[in-house]
Amino acid sequence: MSTRAAPGGTSRVAAPTRREQILREAARLFAERGFHGVGVDEIGAAVGISGPGLYRHFAGKDAMLAELLVGISERLLEGGRARVEASAGDPDTLLAALVDGHIDFALDDRPLITLHDRELDRLRDDDRHRVRQLQRQYVELWVATVRDLHPATPESEARAAVHAVFGLLNSTPHLGSGLPGRGATEALLRRLAHGAFGALGVPGA
Amino acid sequence: MSTRAAPGGTSRVAAPTRREQILREAARLFAERGFHGVGVDEIGAAVGISGPGLYRHFAGKDAMLAELLVGISERLLEGGRARVEASAGDPDTLLAALVDGHIDFALDDRPLITLHDRELDRLRDDDRHRVRQLQRQYVELWVATVRDLHPATPESEARAAVHAVFGLLNSTPHLGSGLPGRGATEALLRRLAHGAFGALGVPGA
DNA sequence: GCGCGCGGTTAGTGACCGTTAACGTCCTTC
DNA sequence: GAAGGACGTTAACGGTCACTAACCGCGCGC
Numbered sequence: 108m109s110t111r112a113a114p115g116g117t118s119r120v121a122a123p124t125r126r127e128q129i130l131r132e133a134a135r136l137f138a139e140r141g142f143h144g145v146g147v148d149e150i151g152a153a154v155g156i157s158g159p160g161l162y163r164h165f166a167g168k169d170a171m172l173a174e175l176l177v178g179i180s181e182r183l184l185e186g187g188r189a190r191v192e193a194s195a196g197d198p199d200t201l202l203a204a205l206v207d208g209h210i211d212f213a214l215d216d217r218p219l220i221t222l223h224d225r226e227l228d229r230l231r232d233d234d235r236h237r238v239r240q241l242q243r244q245y246v247e248l249w250v251a252t253v254r255d256l257h258p259a260t261p262e263s264e265a266r267a268a269v270h271a272v273f274g275l276l277n278s279t280p281h282l283g284s285g286l287p288g289r290g291a292t293e294a295l296l297r298r299l300a301h302g303a304f305g306a307l308g309v310p311g312a
Numbered sequence: 313m314s315t316r317a318a319p320g321g322t323s324r325v326a327a328p329t330r331r332e333q334i335l336r337e338a339a340r341l342f343a344e345r346g347f348h349g350v351g352v353d354e355i356g357a358a359v360g361i362s363g364p365g366l367y368r369h370f371a372g373k374d375a376m377l378a379e380l381l382v383g384i385s386e387r388l389l390e391g392g393r394a395r396v397e398a399s400a401g402d403p404d405t406l407l408a409a410l411v412d413g414h415i416d417f418a419l420d421d422r423p424l425i426t427l428h429d430r431e432l433d434r435l436r437d438d439d440r441h442r443v444r445q446l447q448r449q450y451v452e453l454w455v456a457t458v459r460d461l462h463p464a465t466p467e468s469e470a471r472a473a474v475h476a477v478f479g480l481l482n483s484t485p486h487l488g489s490g491l492p493g494r495g496a497t498e499a500l501l502r503r504l505a506h507g508a509f510g511a512l513g514v515p516g517a
Numbered sequence: 518g519c520g521c522g523c524g525g526t527t528a529g530t531g532a533c534c535g536t537t538a539a540c541g542t543c544c545t546t547c
Numbered sequence: 548g549a550a551g552g553a554c555g556t557t558a559a560c561g562g563t564c565a566c567t568a569a570c571c572g573c574g575c576g577c
Contacts, residue, residue: 143348278479306507
């Protein structure tokens with residue numbers, strides 16, 4: 108069958124594989140109702156096949172979640188590393204780039220952002236450790252950058268600040284509707300994040 | 313039996329009711345593994361009774377979650393309103409008080425904070441609407457204060473900013489260990505939150 | 518044109534889980 | 548000191564759910 112790659116050669120954005128379709132819908136459903144709250148029949152129905160047909164593509168429900176979480180963590184870290192390379196050592200532009208990248212991610216892949224810190228414990232041990240390790244490395248990228256900018260900040264504090272800003276940036280799923288529009292939201296989040304980090308510089312009361 | 317009220321008259325902090333014990337453990341377990349991920353037997357075991365004994369205290373598993381979520385929402389709103397009263401109309405001190413109150417809450421009741429935005433959809437319709445309504449009112453308190461301080465900010469933007477700062481303040485559960493210590497964390501979150509809100513004033517690029 | 522494997526289907530199975538039933542045991546109270 | 552209720556227990560039931568079994572059409576390579 109293949110179903111892959113457009114036949115005519117004009118391989119536009121590439122039609123999504125069945126696997127990709129399934130992952131997409133599974134991510135949405137898991138984010139909406141929680142891993143245990145979604146049945147395989149629902150996931151199947153969301154892509155037009157029914158129930159056990161999913162087992163032609165994945166070993167099980169767990170495998171879908173694992174692939175989602177590992178994938179997202181890898182992409183985040185990869186993106187972060189690319190920005191470190193591109194920053195040529197300037198921590199100011201690097202932090203700005205990291206913030207922008209994370210905002211893009213948060214706005215483009217809302218369900219994944221939600222899953223990322225919510226369903227980690229449902230993974231098999233090895234997958235969970237892998238995801239944790241990737242997450243840790245991503246955080247360390249940020250922590251190093253922040254401490255580069257604010258050398259007086261102790262490490263534990265910098266790490267807490269980074270997690271806090273993640274919480275800030277990842278808050279968009281809670282606003283389902285009523286967002287000020289993509290561009291404005293992007294700008295707003297950017298301003299808020301930089302405002303928060305900026306407060307690290309002035310240890311006032 | 314009663315089990316309530318210390319016998320000698322020195323009624324210290326008051327021994328927790330069985331109900332309260334259950335709610336406490338249920339909150340912890342729900343936060344750790346998700347509502348559907350926890351069995352009633354586990355909740356029972358956590359308080360030393362087993363399985364169906366819970367039904368002497370609650371109508372069902374849903375009832376526990378409902379009581380937790382409604383309770384937390386009510387306490388948040390109540391605390392917020394009290395601070396509005398106490399602020400005597402000064403938006404600066406009011407915002408500071410709201411931030412401090414929310415930080416206390418986030419640090420004292422981590423499991424509840426987690427549940428609050430994660431398991432809302434598992435509620436029966438009426439309970440869910442009640443919680444949503446309480447949450448909405450709490451948010452509006454903040455939005456009004458923020459707009460009082462930054463009149464140029466459009467409402468949708470102020471609301472998004474408030475949600476974002478909630479995400480920031482509620483990030484502490486993600487730091488399980490490695491927090492800089494209660495006092496330092498409190499101070500850090502306060503600085504970050506005010507830094508973020510402060511950035512609303514300067515709409516620069 | 519024939520196998521064959523890919524991607525579906527429906528039916529069934531075993532486990533788990535929330536809830537109820539039936540029963541027992543103290544403590545309290547008159 | 549008997550009655551009654553608060554608080555547990557274990558056993559069982561019913562439903563749901565992930566997963567497996569058995570079966571099937573169809574497009575492709577040879």
